[in-house]
Amino acid sequence: MTRPPTTPDTPGRPLTTTPDGAGPAHDPAPGPDPTSETARSDGHGTVVRVAAVGDIHLGPDCAGVLRPAFAGLPDRADLLLLAGDLTRHGTVEEARVVAEEVADAGVPVVAVLGNHDYHSGEEAAVTQVLTDAGITVLEGDAVVLPVAGHKVGVAGVKGFCGGFVGRSAGEFGEPEMKAFVRTTRLSAERLALALGDLSAAGCAVRIALTHFAPVPDTLAGEPLEIHPFLGSYLLAEAIDGAGADLAVHGHAHLGTEHGMTAGGVRVRNVAQPVIGRAFALYRLPVAGDGTASVPEAVRTAAPAHAPGGELISGAVRRS
Amino acid sequence: MIEFTAPHEDEYRIARLRERLAADDVAELGVQVEQRGTSVLLTGTVPTASRRDEILRLAREELAGLTVRADLVVACADAPDRWEELP
Numbered sequence: 001m002t003r004p005p006t007t008p009d010t011p012g013r014p015l016t017t018t019p020d021g022a023g024p025a026h027d028p029a030p031g032p033d034p035t036s037e038t039a040r041s042d043g044h045g046t047v048v049r050v051a052a053v054g055d056i057h058l059g060p061d062c063a064g065v066l067r068p069a070f071a072g073l074p075d076r077a078d079l080l081l082l083a084g085d086l087t088r089h090g091t092v093e094e095a096r097v098v099a100e101e102v103a104d105a106g107v108p109v110v111a112v113l114g115n116h117d118y119h120s121g122e123e124a125a126v127t128q129v130l131t132d133a134g135i136t137v138l139e140g141d142a143v144v145l146p147v148a149g150h151k152v153g154v155a156g157v158k159g160f161c162g163g164f165v166g167r168s169a170g171e172f173g174e175p176e177m178k179a180f181v182r183t184t185r186l187s188a189e190r191l192a193l194a195l196g197d198l199s200a201a202g203c204a205v206r207i208a209l210t211h212f213a214p215v216p217d218t219l220a221g222e223p224l225e226i227h228p229f230l231g232s233y234l235l236a237e238a239i240d241g242a243g244a245d246l247a248v249h250g251h252a253h254l255g256t257e258h259g260m261t262a263g264g265v266r267v268r269n270v271a272q273p274v275i276g277r278a279f280a281l282y283r284l285p286v287a288g289d290g291t292a293s294v295p296e297a298v299r300t301a302a303p304a305h306a307p308g309g310e311l312i313s314g315a316v317r318r319s
Numbered sequence: 320m321i322e323f324t325a326p327h328e329d330e331y332r333i334a335r336l337r338e339r340l341a342a343d344d345v346a347e348l349g350v351q352v353e354q355r356g357t358s359v360l361l362t363g364t365v366p367t368a369s370r371r372d373e374i375l376r377l378a379r380e381e382l383a384g385l386t387v388r389a390d391l392v393v394a395c396a397d398a399p400d401r402w403e404e405l406p
């Protein structure tokens with residue numbers, strides 16, 4: 001299986017392979033069983049506090065709008081996820097506004113781009129502006145962040161659309177149609193590989209971050225006719241196949257917050273119009289809390305608004 | 320002078336407004352445009368008040384002669400006062 005070489009190859013950022021260097025160890029760890037009490041913490045153990053928002057659609061006219069809320073993040077969250085559509089038209093100027101908004105976040109910020117961030121054909125430059133501001137921009141790769149001595153992993157792709165089970169486009173017919181569906185399929189494959197990397201890295205918590213929706217549950221409120229343009233079941237299949245503790249997406253402004261994959265992974269639509277706040281907050285218990293199954297912390301502390309994590313990239317993993 | 324258009328022409332004008340809202344000048348996919356009898360209703364959430372005004376201006380321009388009603392909400396930028404436990 002190949003992944004396009006989209007390594008955000010920032011000089012000086014430690015690129016690491018999986019701990020044993022064994023490459024793509026791909027045991028398809030099943031997703032957590034929501035009905036299994038043994039897989040749960042009672043809430044008194046370590047929790048990872050995840051802040052997340054998507055579809056903030058910033059432009060110069062919005063400068064400063066979210067900054068006050070983001071500035072309070074260190075007291076409330078261990079990391080901030082940005083689920084794409086950070087800009088209106090995907091220009092460098094708008095990306096600079098995004099960078100300014102999170103400048104004082106004081107927690108690691110992990111992002112994927114959305115369709116709007118591709119609109120001007122400047123997505124590479126947009127990614128660079130965000131990366132220069134200390135944001136980890138994922139596209140087919142993953143990052144591991146140390147939280148209270150545990151490894152918290154985020155795997156991200158923008159994703160793409162095509163629809164959901166029983167009502168989806170197929171890779172058949174005209175070249176345009178095949179290219180459309182193939183884009184989604186490759187994106188889902190990259191997400192599965194990146195999630196697999198997180199399992200191999202021994203992450204206590206694994207989060208799948210996309211812009212497009214993996215399930216139709218979180219689209220409730222959107223016209224049924226446009227569901228095929230809002231997400232794809234291939235993303236959910238990837239998430240269930242590789243395993244994750246939470247899937248976070250945006251894009252569906254009229255949707256609802258809560259959903260679940262067929263495999264039982266919780267899905268949250270954090271599009272800002274949906275959550276109605278600067279960000280949503282989720283608390284996830286650390287799996288195997290207090291046991292020795294988690295390797296030593298990879299970093300002592302995350303510097304303010306810097307990723308502070310190891311980036312796991314497909315290119316490095318393959319080498 | 321107001322030119323009265325046939326109902327089917329209104330439908331295309333509304334479609335054109337939807338396209339303009341999604342396109343370069345506004346890039347606002349979260350705004351719904353619905354025909355309600357003889358008027359047109361805009362609903363949805365936008366990031367700022369200025370963005371809301373811009374959308375209204377565009378709608379009135381594109382739908383001149385039709386009654387445009389708007390119930391556009393400016394997104395709340397406050398930090399949340401609660402969190403969700405995901406046990």
Ligand SMILES: [Fe+2]
Nearest residue numbers: 055085251348
């Ligand atoms: Fe959006």
Ligand SMILES: [Fe+2]
Nearest residue numbers: 085114115251
């Ligand atoms: Fe989007």
